[in-house]
Amino acid sequence: MYGKGILKGLGVTFKRFWDTYFDDIVWLFRKGKRYHSPEGIAHRSSKDTRGIFTIQYPEEKLPVPEEFRYTPFLVYEEGENGEKELRCTACGICSKACPPQCIWIVRASDPETGKPLKTPAEFFIDIDVCMNCGMCAEFCPFDAIRMDHDYELSVYNRANNIHNLERLAKPVSYYAEIRPINYGKEMAVKQAKEAAKASKAD
Amino acid sequence: MEKNDDKLNSPGYEIPSELQGQVAVTTLDRLYNWGRRSSVWPMMFGLACCAIEMIAAQAARYDMARFGMEVMRPSPRQSDLLLVSGTVTKKMLPIVVRLYNQMPEPKYVVAMGACASGGGPFKEGYNVVAGIDKFLPVDVYIPGCPPTPQALIHGMIKLQEKIDRQSIKKVRWYQEGADQVAIPEPILGPDLIDPRKLPQIKQVAKKG
Amino acid sequence: MTIPVSTETLDLAAKFPGIVTPDEREGYSGWIVKADELAAFAASLRDDLGYDFLSSVTGVDYLPEKKLEVVYHVYKTTGGPGLVFKVQLPRKKPEVPSLTPVYPGADFQEREAWDLLGIKFTGHPDLRRILMWEGFEGHPLRKDWKEPFYEEDIKPYSSRWPEGKHSYAEDRNPFNDNVQFPKQFDPEKWVPEGDAALYGALAEYRTTDEDGLDTDHIVVNMGPQHPSTHGVFRAVITLDGEDIVSMKPVMGYLHRNHEKIGERNTYLHNMPYTDRLDYFCSMTNNHGYALAVEKLTGIEVPERTEYIRVIMDELTRIQNHFILIGMLLNDLGAYFTPALYAFEERELILDIFEAVAGSRMMCNYFRFGGVARDVTPEILEKVSALAFDRLPRKADEFDRLLTENEILVSRCKGVGRLSSEDAIKYSMSGPSLRASGVPYDIRKADPYSIYDRFDFDVAVRYNGDTYDRYLIRLDEIRQSLRILQQAIRQIPEGPIQTGKSTYLTKTPAGESYGRIEAPKGELGYYLVSNGTGNPWRYHVRAPSFINITALESMVVGGKIADFVIVFGGIDVVLGEMDR
Structure with missing residues (x-):
């Protein structure tokens, strides 16, 4: 069927969209703060991250590893x-x-x-x-x-x-x-x- | 200081208590600056390594859309901000200057990274311009090689603060003759020729 | 001890008497060919001996001996070690026959040697400057050419210590800027050369009369500021309607004088500079350079380090290919969704680089005979979480998202076709070569590091169009994951550095060529040492630069709208192309 590939792709984007809000709700009920908390940032930087990926700098900052070098x-x-x-x-x-x-x-x-x-x-x-x-x-x-x-x-x-x-x-x-x-x-x-x-x- | 949103509603005048919370009072400057600071559109223009960090800052993790800066315009005619993201070479410089001249006022220039600020590690190279501020008026310098996306956003916040401090009465683009301000485009000769320095070049080259 | 460049045991001197002599200098290898007979010799190499792949052409300025040397590296696409041959020329009026008739891939490299070293290639169809602009004074890589901010021949500069009062380089220059002009130069009388030569190289303008209407070709300049040129690349295209008649790339807008600076640097100084070549893949850049220096000095690399290097290389390859796919879709007009998804995976990989090396992009991680610091168990755990769990999932997700998408298929299939013969001819390397049906991967064909220990396949696709170039990236991500998984399981404990890492590395006199399979193709470093702590010649064989040679043949005959995706599919980075 023509258009199947596009629909399949849209399925992927829809799943991502769903994950965003689904995860927000899960965090709300079970674990606590998803934003502005160290565990929230750690989760968003882990392999299991899905949905919202944004670190809201400057309100929350991505912790830099020890070896990080600037000046x-x-x-x-x-x-x-x-x-x-x-x-x-x-x-x-x-x-x-x-x-x-x-x-x-x-x-x-x-x-x-x-x-x-x-x-x-x-x-x-x-x-x-x-x-x-x-x-x-x-x-x-x-x-x-x-x-x-x-x-x-x-x-x-x-x-x-x-x-x-x-x-x-x-x-x-x-x-x-x-x-x-x-x-x-x-x-x-x-x-x-x-x-x-x-x-x-x- | 207080958060930026509060600033808009605290003009520095005393508001009668019966009106507090019912009307929004602000100065024209603040309204004007609030509108501009929240919609700084950068030009979609990358030069070197720093451009990748600029893209990373635009991508999901750092998301500059939160600052109203996500609309990257490919055309200078629609941009407010020239993010000089990387090494400016002599060969590229005339084009960068031309792009700047084509941008409409109000316009801002941010020098991202060591190369754009002062030549960076490539400063000694024969094809490298040691700092874009030799040609363009730079508003914010972001050190780093390359600045991380968070450092870039910090620079952008600095730029917003700068915009906040401007006054509609004094800004350059409402002054008389502002339209004619254009930076003379450098020429590629045996080496880069800055038209503003022609007499000096002639004089020094004569001496040998 | 110097490990000579691996060559076959061929007696070329006997095969070509009077034309070829072995290079018998200490630390050197290969053959010296007479300039007049070069074209015939090269044709015989290609046709009789099977050296069909010209990897690198570069020049060396031997100022003390008053000689210029052109160095050629050739390989067989069936695998195995390569062959080096050289032509020696006088420094005054150096002329050598162009190899473009035999190996068309020599085109841009010869132009570069002309631009930077002033070696004239007779018979070259379009010998213009390539990195600098027409009219620039001098040939910068000549050893007696000095840049405006010249301080000393080699680093470290003596002005930095112990009396290192800071001063700006501008203050030392009579023009107070990074410029210099010839004596008696008068800017008012001087006439710029402009782009006349460039436009002259395009196919001729043609005015015809069709149905009583005058039709004409038009010239379109794309770039250097254009959203789909992946940086400051410029393409000058002649169009007949929407069809591309002729295309000339213009580069050098990001020419940062990597090689000139590299020859002033000490060996270790160059390591962070290599990060800035292909700024997506600093780890592989480091690896190639470390390999070249290790060949020169004969330093062994500890077992654990080899595994760390492989892990870092493959992570780099995966993130590079993800970004390529995302950016290619950006060029296609699928604004941002695939690119944003790709950047998400890249960020997770960069987190590992940042924890290991200290910087997201500019890793500066490899040292000669080792790496800068060990990988801690926590980081290794993070890597394996990505390699075993997240990245395979995400590769599949990309597959579902894009591969069958009808728009992608119809835009990419059959576009920018490159046959396998042409790909070899134009010295194409990396995924683009393999998408044209040539299973040539240096990790298998001429293994370096410990790649011979891993079980993986060389991804090949056979149509040679942009769709295959997209698919092969997904294939390679999966193969890289296989290598990664094996490497994580096998990595031993042990030291990470042979001897002590010092900031001053002395090397014996000689030459070396280290090459690796970088994500974008064959990345080679050609080093010539004169026995001091600074390289005499430091040349980078950049895959982005050489892969572009074939671009013209890929886009001519196609539509202008397809140009951006053909260009995007080759995968170039301007930092590496212009160096």
Whole structure:
């Protein structure tokens, strides 16, 4: 019969249409909130999702996975008196590993002797060149540069898109919050190293 | 701030208590902006990788229709928004500028992603324009390579906020002579020639 | 250690005495052919030895030796390893006979070599610039040609550290922009070349008198801004009424200088750049490139990594084909429903990429001899939920939705026909080649990675029209699911990286060609190393670019309305076509 194929296709679209409202009703009676709730979002991102697929950004946000990378930031430890102790040693590996070469580092030097210090005096990342590839974070030997999860960065003026040291520095607590698993792993490695050092010293 | 829908009904003047909830009072600006912000039609125009994220943002999961932005017009004559979604090359630039010139006012430009904002990872390339803002007035820059659909929508919300702040008295398209504002189209010569820079090009090239 | 490009044990030097000599440079393989005898040699290769598929043509600028080299890779469509031959030319006035009479698939690739390297192919029917515009100054891939924002020959640039005060590249340029002009250039006296050469390449205008009415051909420009050109592609079409008389593609609107930048980059720097070639399929792009470098350096890949790579490749293929079907239907006018359904599946697959690699589209996941990070059991569970449950269901749903649809059938059947002979002739690869009845799939014909371990069929269709190109995508989705299911069951535990992944990879001098079956066709990377940390030559054999060679023969004689679906059915991505 001519038109059978079209009818068959329409059957598929009708089923999708039906699923949308059917699922809404099912959620209403049994499970609770389908929208604006973490379990609702998780269900809509699972293999069983059907019907409405929309995540209603900005009211609800699709959670990003731990490995998600956007722009880089520098991790600092909070000292006892609240001072920021950057993990960065200005070794320059990130600027060498950066494919579009958007990382610029001025190494600090001792004002008296002129010898280079293990800390950056200035640090720039050109966000308009950065390709969010994560190479800097991957090859940083001091766990000092990491990729951020914050993607809400739209601006009216791009003059501020050269992120400087002040803008880039974020506390280690923030890092632990966005990447708990990685942070845990790195801490374990660090503690093991320190333990080995201590046992050697004994 | 309060939600956008409330703004429409809170003009900043005091409404007598007996009229509250019975009449809608607003300023002309707010009504005008509310209408425009809720029907920003982007041009169906993709350049590079970012265009795919733009399509993804239009698709079911992020659904820009919720912002009145689902009507993507293939013709610049019907569009309000030029979403520069990706790397602008020198070869493509005259066409992008022409499309912008063909758009009717009011028009907006959003530079999506690092390439459109400032050249991105391809900035050093010989055929790449290091930022569309060298030619077009950009309203919102969205960093990222590529910006995720949520980042794009965040940029769109920023654009809506910008529209909200405009005043009908001051907007460019109601000023005198606004119709004649067109950006001179670049020319493809031995390299890209910006007509606005002709004297400089002549002078520098002479020096060698 | 360098693994030479696999070749058959043929003594071509004995077969063609005086014409062919073996390439005996350290790390190189193949044969060097005399330029004058090239056409006869190639014809004999094709007809007597069966190398009927010209895979890649490219040039290399050996500046220190003052030589230019044209490199050809040919294969047999019956399978097996390939053959490399080269022609060496002087840097001044390099001329070589065109291979288009023997292999018409050389057409665009030779134009590219002319455009970027300035190698003249005598006898080429239409030797114009292809990626840059006519009138552009210089041939950019020459090693002594420098771009306006030139900083140093190779990365990493010394200005970034330890005295890396940020400065804009614009400030270093005398024009304060990404431009440079020849000395004494006067923009007022200069006359643009325009598109005269392009329009000249079209079939002649013809004015005839029919029934007392003057009829004429008209020229239609489609693109670069057109909703159905899948990006910034432009087609110039001559029409007789509604029939297409002649068609010339114009590209380069997204030419992002991938290869020039790639030759300044270190080997690893190029990995995230490959993501941006075919931006739908960053995983397969990564794989091809990793393969080429691994061949060059001889790094082994651990077992688990091979499985991870296969899983990622096949997921990429599935989402690419879903999108293709959705977009093809968009071109047909089925506005949005199939495309929206396709994007739903793609989003679920991208969720996996995002969790594994950190980014939805630009995965940057593969490393030389490994992958960036391990796949956790939770992610693997998600993959298997898709591979065993959701995606097979959805492939069937697409089948029900579209395959028998009368509109789709009548719009696609018999449209854009390409015979198997023509498909091979024009170096078509990937699903479009197999839809024309040639069962050539690199995963079977010349297996790489661990594809020889899986039980799957090469999908073939025989009519070579757009309908078959649609069907074969569904077939391939199902075959990919088969591979995926086996890979998930078999994946072993173990390390994911051989040695330590470093940001500086040194390679021995030599050449390598890594090729994989990407979702769009044969994706090849040709690398020449001079023993440092940066490639001397980095060339991408992009399937989208070469598949378009056959487009003209597919659309001529058809209707203008069918052009968009023939074009959509080939499956091209502009990022890869223009690079």
